[in-house]
Amino acid sequence: MALKVLSHDEGAPVGGCAASGCGSSTDRLAHLPEAIRAKVNNHPCFSEDAHHHYARMHVAVAPACNIQCHYCNRKYDCSNESRPGVVSEVLTPDQAVKKVMAVAAAIPQMTVLGIAGPGDPLANPARTLETFRQLSEKAPDIKLCVSTNGLALPAVVDELCKHNIEHVTITINCVDPDVGAKIYPWIFWNNRRIKGRRAAEILIEQQQKGLEMLVARGVLVKVNSVLIPGVNDEHLKEVSRVVKAKGAFLHNVMPLIAEAEHGTFYGIMGQRGPTTEELQSLQDSCAGDMAMMRHCRQCRADAVGMLGEDRGHEFTLDKIEHLDIDYAEAMVRRAEVHSTIEANRAAQRQRTGETFVSLASLQRKIPVKPEPRPVLMAVATTGGGVIDQHFGHAREFLVYEASSQDVRFIGVRKVDQYCSGDATCGDAETALQKTLRALAGCEVVLCSRIGYEPWGQLEAAGIAPNGEHALEPIEEAVAAVYRELAESGRLDQAIPEPQRMSA
Amino acid sequence: MAFQIIEGCVNCWACEPLCPSGAIFAATPHFQIDAKKCTECEGDFAEPQCASICPVEGVILDGLGVPANPPGSLTGIPPERMAAAMAEIQAR
Numbered sequence: 261m262a263l264k265v266l267s268h269d270e271g272a273p274v275g276g277c278a279a280s281g282c283g284s285s286t287d288r289l290a291h292l293p294e295a296i297r298a299k300v301n302n303h304p305c306f307s308e309d310a311h312h313h314y315a316r317m318h319v320a321v322a323p324a325c326n327i328q329c330h331y332c333n334r335k336y337d338c339s340n341e342s343r344p345g346v347v348s349e350v351l352t353p354d355q356a357v358k359k360v361m362a363v364a365a366a367i368p369q370m371t372v373l374g375i376a377g378p379g380d381p382l383a384n385p386a387r388t389l390e391t392f393r394q395l396s397e398k399a400p401d402i403k404l405c406v407s408t409n410g411l412a413l414p415a416v417v418d419e420l421c422k423h424n425i426e427h428v429t430i431t432i433n434c435v436d437p438d439v440g441a442k443i444y445p446w447i448f449w450n451n452r453r454i455k456g457r458r459a460a461e462i463l464i465e466q467q468q469k470g471l472e473m474l475v476a477r478g479v480l481v482k483v484n485s486v487l488i489p490g491v492n493d494e495h496l497k498e499v500s501r502v503v504k505a506k507g508a509f510l511h512n513v514m515p516l517i518a519e520a521e522h523g524t525f526y527g528i529m530g531q532r533g534p535t536t537e538e539l540q541s542l543q544d545s546c547a548g549d550m551a552m553m554r555h556c557r558q559c560r561a562d563a564v565g566m567l568g569e570d571r572g573h574e575f576t577l578d579k580i581e582h583l584d585i586d587y588a589e590a591m592v593r594r595a596e597v598h599s600t601i602e603a604n605r606a607a608q609r610q611r612t613g614e615t616f617v618s619l620a621s622l623q624r625k626i627p628v629k630p631e632p633r634p635v636l637m638a639v640a641t642t643g644g645g646v647i648d649q650h651f652g653h654a655r656e657f658l659v660y661e662a663s664s665q666d667v668r669f670i671g672v673r674k675v676d677q678y679c680s681g682d683a684t685c686g687d688a689e690t691a692l693q694k695t696l697r698a699l700a701g702c703e704v705v706l707c708s709r710i711g712y713e714p715w716g717q718l719e720a721a722g723i724a725p726n727g728e729h730a731l732e733p734i735e736e737a738v739a740a741v742y743r744e745l746a747e748s749g750r751l752d753q754a755i756p757e758p759q760r761m762s763a
Numbered sequence: 764m765a766f767q768i769i770e771g772c773v774n775c776w777a778c779e780p781l782c783p784s785g786a787i788f789a790a791t792p793h794f795q796i797d798a799k800k801c802t803e804c805e806g807d808f809a810e811p812q813c814a815s816i817c818p819v820e821g822v823i824l825d826g827l828g829v830p831a832n833p834p835g836s837l838t839g840i841p842p843e844r845m846a847a848a849m850a851e852i853q854a855r
C-alpha cells in the first residue's frame with residue numbers, strides 16, 4: 261500500500277489517502293464525496309488531523325436565544341457550543357470583523373471563523389449575517405461557519421447561503437417530541453411562548469427541515485448532540501440514523517455537564533452527566549452509523565487559537581481597536597504558512613504510513629494466533645501531532661485505540677471534566693486522582709516526561725507510563741508501543757480485571 | 764401602564780430586539796423598560812413580547828406589578844411537584 265505524496269494545491273488531498281494507517285481522519289471520512297472531504301481537510305473542528313495544525317476562532321456577536329435548554333443557564337454562553345459558566349464579551353458586527361482580521365494577521369493558522377453565540381446566532385439574524393457579509397468581502401481566505409439550535413434555521417437558509425457559508429452545526433438532541441419535552445421546557449415561536457411537548461415538536465420539525473434544506477443546497481452539516489443519561493442516551497442512536505440518512509456528514513456526541521453551581525435546571529435538579537464509559541460506548545454504537553467526531557473539545561465561543569488552547573486575552577477590544585491591518589499583505593503570509601503546513605502534513609502521513617505497513621505484516625506472520633486485542637492509550641500533547649507534554653502539565657489527554665489494523669483517534673479526556681459529582685469526588689480528591697479517573701480504561705500513557713510519584717500510582721492503577729517516545733509523531737509512537745506489547749504476547753488475553761473495574 | 768424588569772434579570776438581550784416600542788434598553792445592573800414608551804404591546808402583539816421570551820421566572824412584572832412568569836411557569840414544574848420531580852431526575 262504505497263503512499264503517494266498528495267497534491268495540496270487547494271489545501272485538499274487529491275484522491276484522498278489510500279494507506280490503511282494513514283491519519284485516522286482520512287480513513288473515517290473515506291465514505292464522503294471528494295468535494296466534501298476537500299472542505300473538511302483544513303477545518304480544525306472536523307478533521308482529526310487538521311486540528312493538530314490549524315486553528316479556529318469564534319466571535320460572540322449573537323447574545324439572544326429563542327429557546328430554553330435544561331442544561332443551559334442564560335447568564336452564560338450557549339452551552340451547546342461552549343463550556344458551562346463562560347461569559348463572552350458581546351461584540352458588534354464591526355468590532356467582530358476587526359477582531360477576526362487582527363487574529364488572522366497574527367495567527368496565520370487561523371482558517372475558520374465561527375459564530376456560536378453567546379446565544380443562538382440565528383435568533384440574532386441581523387448581527388450574524390452582517391458579520392458574515394463583511395468577512396466574506398474583506399477576508400475571503402477565512403472559512404465561515406455557524407452553530408444553531410435550528411429553530412430559526414429554515415427561515416434564514418437562503419440568506420446564509422448568499423454568504424457562502426461552508427459549515428453549519430445544528431444541535432439535535434432528539435427526534436421524538438416526548439424525549440424533547442424533557443430537554444426543552446419552552447420555545448419562542450411566532451411571537452409566542454410555546455411550552456411542553458408541542459414546543460419540542462416544532463423545534464424538531466424546524467431542525468429537520470433546516471438540515472434537509474442545507475444539504476439540498478450543498479452546505480456541510482454537522483450535528484451535535486448532548487448525551488443526557490436516562491433522557492436521550494438510547495435515543496441518540498436513532499438520532500444518528502436519522503441525521504445521517506438526511507445527509508449530515510458528522511455526528512458529534514458531547515457529554516452533558518451538569519453542576520449545581522452552574523445554575524442550570526439539570527444542575528440544580530441533580531441530573532447526572534454520563535461516565536466516560538457511557539459516552540464512549542454510545543459513540544461506539546453510533547460510529548458504525550456515521551463518521552463520529554470524538555476529538556471535539558467543546559471550545560468556548562470567543563476562543564482564539566489552536567483547539568484546546570485559548571489566546572483570547574491577546575485580542576481584547578482595547579488591544580485591537582487602534583490596529584490598522586493590511587489584510588492583503590497578511591493574506592500573502594497566510595498562504596505561505598498554509599503551504600508549509602500542508603507539506604509537513606504530507607510528510608507526517610508518509611512516515612506514519614510506513615509504520616502501519618510493518619504492523620500489518622506482523623499480523624500476517626502469525627495467522628494461527630488469535631488476533632491481539634486492541635489497547636487504549638492516552639497521549640499528553642500540546643498539539644502539532646507530537647508527544648511533547650509533561651504528564652503533570654496535561655489538562656487533557658488524547659485517547660487512541662491501537663489494534664493490529666490501525667491506530668484510531670477515540671476522543672479527548674479532560675482532567676477536570678471527569679469529576680462527576682459530589683458523591684464520588686469531594687474536595688479531597690487530588691489532581692493526580694482526577695487524572696487517574698480521566699484515564700480509566702487506558703493501559704498506556706505516553707508523555708514527554710513524568711514525575712516519580714505519578715509513575716508509581718499509574719502503575720498501581722494498571723496504566724503503564726511511557727516517556728520513551730517524547731517528540732515523536734503520535735500515531736507512529738502509539739503503533740510502536742502497540743507492536744511491542746503485541747510481540748511480548750501480553751495482548752493475547754482479555755483485558756486485565758482492574759481496568760474493567762475502575763470507573 | 765407599563766411592564767418592568769427587576770432584579771434577577773441575567774442581561775441575556777433576548778427581550779430587547781423584540782420590543783415593538785423600543786422601550787427596552789441595556790443598563791446596569793440589568794436591562795430596563797422605559798415606562799413612558801412601553802405600550803404593553805397593545806395593538807402590535809397578542810402577548811407582551813418581553814415576557815414571552817424572558818428565560819428567568821419572576822424578573823418581568825406586568826402593569827399591575829404581578830410577575831408575568833410566576834414560579835414553575837418556565838421550568839414546567841409547579842413548586843408543589845418540585846421534590847417529586849427532583850427525585851425522578853436523580854434516579855436517572
Ligand code: SF4
Nearest residue numbers: 325329332338339340
Ligand atoms: S440554544 Fe444555547 S443559548 Fe439557547 S438555551 Fe440552548 S444552550 Fe442555551
Ligand code: SF4
Nearest residue numbers: 782801802804811813
Ligand atoms: S410589554 Fe411590549 S412594549 Fe412593553 S417593554 Fe415589553 S415588549 Fe416592550
Ligand code: SF4
Nearest residue numbers: 772773775776778817
Ligand atoms: S429577557 Fe429577561 S433576563 Fe433577558 S435581558 Fe430581558 S429581562 Fe433580562
